Amino acid sequence: MKNDWYKYFNYGTIILVAILLVLVLANIVPKDMYIPVLVFTIVIFILRIVARVYYSMQIRKKNQEG
Numbered sequence: 389m390k391n392d393w394y395k396y397f398n399y400g401t402i403i404l405v406a407i408l409l410v411l412v413l414a415n416i417v418p419k420d421m422y423i424p425v426l427v428f429t430i431v432i433f434i435l436r437i438v439a440r441v442y443y444s445m446q447i448r449k450k451n452q453e454g
Contacts, residue, residue: 394443401432 408425411417417425 405429
């Protein structure tokens with residue numbers, strides 16, 4: 389995983405979650421869509437954690453090799 393890709397993924401997901409939060413707080417999203425938005429947000433954060441662990445492992449592996 390390249391450093392730039394992770395940086396864009398990381399900040400992009402934060403921006404996406406912030407946009408979803410604003411949409412929910414502004415009552416633009418219908419109330420019956422709150423749970424799917426919440427589940428989508430949780431999935432995004434889980435993907436961020438997995439990507440962070442993978443990226444950290446790649447850095448550690450690279451440092452051990454040379």
